[in-house]
Amino acid sequence: MATFGKGTTRRVAIIGGGLGGLSAAIHLSLKGFEVTVFETNPQVGGRASRLQVDGFTFDTGPSLLNYPWVFKELFQAAGRRMEDYVELLPVDPSIAFFWLNGDHFQLSSNLRHLVQEVERLREGSTPGLMAFLADAAEKYRIAFDKLVCNNSDHLLPWLGSLSWFELLRMRFWRSLDGELGRFFRDRRVRDALGSYGMYLGGSPRQLPGIFSILPYGELALGLWLPRGGIYGLVQAVERLACEMGVHILTSHPVRKILISGGEVSGIELKDGRVESWPIVISNVDVPTTRHQLIEGPANGRRAGRTLAMTPSVLTFYWGTRGKVEGVGHHTIFFPSNPQQAYWELIEQHRIPRELPFYLSIASKTDPGLAPAGGSTIFILVPVPILSRLGERNLDDLCGSLQDQIFHRINNHGIALDKRDIVAQRTLLPTDWAERFGLYDGSAFGAAHTFFQMGPFRYPNRDKAIKGLYYTGASTIPGTGLPMVILSGRMTAERVWGDVC
Numbered sequence: 001m002a003t004f005g006k007g008t009t010r011r012v013a014i015i016g017g018g019l020g021g022l023s024a025a026i027h028l029s030l031k032g033f034e035v036t037v038f039e040t041n042p043q044v045g046g047r048a049s050r051l052q053v054d055g056f057t058f059d060t061g062p063s064l065l066n067y068p069w070v071f072k073e074l075f076q077a078a079g080r081r082m083e084d085y086v087e088l089l090p091v092d093p094s095i096a097f098f099w100l101n102g103d104h105f106q107l108s109s110n111l112r113h114l115v116q117e118v119e120r121l122r123e124g125s126t127p128g129l130m131a132f133l134a135d136a137a138e139k140y141r142i143a144f145d146k147l148v149c150n151n152s153d154h155l156l157p158w159l160g161s162l163s164w165f166e167l168l169r170m171r172f173w174r175s176l177d178g179e180l181g182r183f184f185r186d187r188r189v190r191d192a193l194g195s196y197g198m199y200l201g202g203s204p205r206q207l208p209g210i211f212s213i214l215p216y217g218e219l220a221l222g223l224w225l226p227r228g229g230i231y232g233l234v235q236a237v238e239r240l241a242c243e244m245g246v247h248i249l250t251s252h253p254v255r256k257i258l259i260s261g262g263e264v265s266g267i268e269l270k271d272g273r274v275e276s277w278p279i280v281i282s283n284v285d286v287p288t289t290r291h292q293l294i295e296g297p298a299n300g301r302r303a304g305r306t307l308a309m310t311p312s313v314l315t316f317y318w319g320t321r322g323k324v325e326g327v328g329h330h331t332i333f334f335p336s337n338p339q340q341a342y343w344e345l346i347e348q349h350r351i352p353r354e355l356p357f358y359l360s361i362a363s364k365t366d367p368g369l370a371p372a373g374g375s376t377i378f379i380l381v382p383v384p385i386l387s388r389l390g391e392r393n394l395d396d397l398c399g400s401l402q403d404q405i406f407h408r409i410n411n412h413g414i415a416l417d418k419r420d421i422v423a424q425r426t427l428l429p430t431d432w433a434e435r436f437g438l439y440d441g442s443a444f445g446a447a448h449t450f451f452q453m454g455p456f457r458y459p460n461r462d463k464a465i466k467g468l469y470y471t472g473a474s475t476i477p478g479t480g481l482p483m484v485i486l487s488g489r490m491t492a493e494r495v496w497g498d499v500c
């Protein structure tokens with residue numbers, strides 16, 4: 001493995017000011033590195049950016065914030081308190097699930113409420129729920145103590161810290177759906193708790209059972225919205241980075257990572273300027289970095305093995321004049337058979353015949369996001385990645401999906417009319433790809449199938465180019481806001497481990 005000699009200049013260029021890049025920047029700055037972040041967009045945050053339309057404030061992508069301890073630790077590492085930078089508002093009940101036939105189910109961190117909900121769906125479900133919570137709590141502890149933040153490139157050292165008992169407990173060989181089935185007989189509860197799989201790029205029948213820690217983490221530690229939306233948290237992290245001495249250059253697109261003699265030598269900006277840097281961390285999606293940013297005619301070949309990617313998304317942002325009754329902050333609309341929809345989307349790479357989608361009304365928790373009396377509505381529709389979407393006219397597709405969404409919402413008795421919308425924007429899969437450099441328009445980056453986890457996932461240090469590192473959703477530990485904050489720390493640890 002290519003490492004540095006003592007005395008290597010402690011200067012680092014980070015390409016991309018997503019949360020992964022900002023976290024790496026803060027941690028390296030704390031170790032005395034001189035860090036500059038080059039961000040192509042006029043604002044930092046990447047997928048977690050902000051759209052402001054006619055007085056309505058929308059988060060572009062992430063809307064669900066969990067594992068607040070990860071963010072608190074970032075501020076603590078810098079000797080600060082997160083509460084002094086951003087306020088986190090609890091969202092409870094957290095997520096509601098609606099099925100096509102009118103069935104519904106609601107998650108909550110309030111155990112009494114949760115018990116009532118599982119019993120309402122199927123009497124006698126409480127012992128299963130309690131056993132699930134106890135089992136997932138133990139998995140969660142083992143995963144975060146020993147696996148998630150383990151910067152190991154090989155399977156044996158990665159798993160080596162686990163006892164036999166802990167290894168068996170993680171249920172790597174069982175599917176998430178199978179694992180949920182050990183505790184819940186009701187299909188709807190399994191569908192709801194398995195729905196996190198969509199963000200990981202697999203159906204609950206494909207993803208490993210260890211991912212039962214996702215619904216557990218949300219139930220046990222709560223679901224949150226930063227005041228001002230998710231972007232309120234991004235601004236807090238950006239402020240922390242600036243206070244730590246990180247130099248952030250927005251509207252600075254990087255065209256190439258320059259390589260000389262198998263080592264990084266610098267970067268070339270889109271305006272043609274060349275800068276010399278001994279260490280470069282790319283926060284741009286790993287496959288995009290390897291296909292498009294690494295210098296040389298063979299850069300396409302450097303992409304190496306083909307990664308399985310998570311689906312793309314089509315997102316709608318609607319500002320309405322009135323309140324939207326009959327629905328809470330977070331709602332997932334399931335088709336009659338969610339397993340069929342996963343199969344169509346993830347295996348067949350087509351838009352499911354019965355559309356699953358997610359709706360978020362952040363102004364229910366933070367009314368300041370909309371003008372007085374109004375609502376901010378965000379809708380996310382998962383669609384296949386661009387190479388699988390084919391030559392479809394995306395504007396036509398948008399219109400037809402929008403019609404299906406209104407039809408479905410109104411069928412559940414939620415009073416929302418197209419005429420209520422006074423401000424709107426849409427991001428197509430092509431917009432996601434172009435604005436943020438998302439490979440093939442994949443929204444959440446490399447999928448989390450067993451062979452793309454831990455030491456099998458794309459590593460955060462380039463195997464062949466000395467001085468080149470990666471951070472963010474497609475490298476370790478994985479996708480999601482807390483994970484990319486941890487990714488930044490892990491990449492920083494790699495760099496200072498190599499340099500110091």
Ligand SMILES: Cc1cc2nc3c(=O)[nH]c(=O)nc-3n(C[C@H](O)[C@H](O)[C@H](O)COP(=O)(O)OP(=O)(O)OC[C@H]3O[C@@H](n4cnc5c(N)ncnc54)[C@H](O)[C@@H]3O)c2cc1C
Nearest residue numbers: 016018020040046047061062063064254437472473480481
């Ligand atoms: C629609 C959607 C909904 C989501 N919902 C959730 C959720 O509810 N909860 C959750 O936890 N996670 C969610 N996620 C996932 C989460 O947003 C990501 O995992 C996380 O934000 C990725 O951060 P990152 O730092 O890896 O990358 P990014 O945020 O993609 O940052 C990469 C940065 O690099 C910049 N860049 C790209 N190319 C260049 C270049 N050539 N030069 C300079 N800069 C460049 C980009 O502009 C961007 O700022 C969602 C994602 C999407 C898309």
